[in-house]
């Protein structure tokens with residue numbers, strides 16, 4: 460019961476976040492980074508005192524971590540008129556000041572006791588609650604704790620074989636020969652997300668092997684273009700924080716992985732080392748394979764019993780800890796003998812979206828310009 464109630468609250472706050480992100484985007488519409496250097500907080504925002512010198516996409520993940528940890532939306536800390544007044548995000552409310560103290564406290568704990576590792580985060584204490592619980596919870600002690608398949612520290616299954624899992628996956632998708640024959644595809648469908656207030660709008664997809672991907676969302680306020688070109692990734696549209704948002708670190712790598720999933724032959728090569736575990740997702744047992752970077756786990760891939768990839772989680776390291784992006788794949792259908800997920804749902808701490816394909820054309824000629832850096836979006840009015 461409690462969970463249902465809480466979910467309802469989350470849905471309500473989700474809508475609030477939409478408006479807020481939209482306004483914020485107008486607010487910061489003036490600043491922009493040069494060429495492909497991601498725009499940084501210092502040059503983009505007005506009143507950032509601690510989270511300086513970080514790319515805007517990483518900053519949004521950090522803000523999302525705050526909202527998630529407090530179990531609330533952006534206006535829990537930001538002025539309530541942030542939805543209407545573009546400059547209100549820079550207003551130092553008492554909770555903003557309190558949150559700044561918390562950042563300092565958290566950094567001190569990690570520095571003093573965890574060798575500077577981001578071990579204690581806002582979520583460690585708050586866990587979705589404005590007031591962290593201090594007293595022991597007997598109900599929790601004597602019940603089965605809920606399992607989160609997205610954890611980064613699952614136990615390694617020594618019987619798991621990474622090569623076998625990837626081989627089985629490629630087989631389930633259609634086999635090496637059919638995969639090699641699929642060089643590109645274009646698709647039409649619908650998009651719904653925070654930024655459309657969950658209204659369905661048309662979307663076009665352009666994908667080219669081995670790793671180029673364009674999602675063009677036709678929003679009522681203009682096109683939102685998201686591109687990965689094999690090395691760089693961008694977002695430009697009425698919904699983006701700045702006219703051209705250059706993806707960096709974990710977000711850029713997530714765009715790379717999403718493009719690779721469209722042509723999965725090269726997915727295993729995305730990281731040199733993987734380990735295997737087990738998890739339960741939607742009451743089904745799944746195999747998890749995880750890749751690390753600089754000794755830290757950064758990606759989990761989830762394969763269902765038929766061998767298909769049903770979830771991808773990529774973490775971005777922010778100054779306030781690791782923040783996940785989860786991508787769920789479902790509704791697999793045959794296109795030129797290759798099983799393509801017709802539904803892709805992306806969940807982030809500050810945003811959620813679903814793309815549903817309706818018409819997929821294999822091996823079409825795609826204009827190379829589709830994979831170029833998009834033009835900066837016109838500032839929203």
Ligand code: HEC
Pocket residue numbers: 476479480483503504505506507508509510511522523525526529531532533534535536537548549554555556558559808809
């Ligand atoms: C727990 C409190 C908290 C929550 C929740 C929160 N923020 Fe913030 N926000 C802050 C703090 C603190 C700063 C200032 C950071 C600093 O000084 O380094 C800030 C700064 C900002 C700024 C920079 C404003 C400027 O021009 O200086 C933006 C934009 C922003 N937040 C957006 C968001 C969005 C969007 C959300 C919801 C997804 C959000 N915030 C949720 C605490 C919060």
Ligand code: HEC
Pocket residue numbers: 525536554555557558561562565579580581582583584585589590591779
């Ligand atoms: C070591 C535990 C711990 C960590 C880590 C922590 N907090 Fe807190 N936080 C608390 C406690 C305890 C309170 C007091 C809650 C109360 O008064 O009921 C609090 C209060 C707050 C409040 C004021 C809430 C109110 O009632 O107005 C904000 C905002 C907040 N924290 C944000 C953050 C953010 C953002 C982070 C991460 C940068 C963070 N906290 C990390 C323990 C923590």
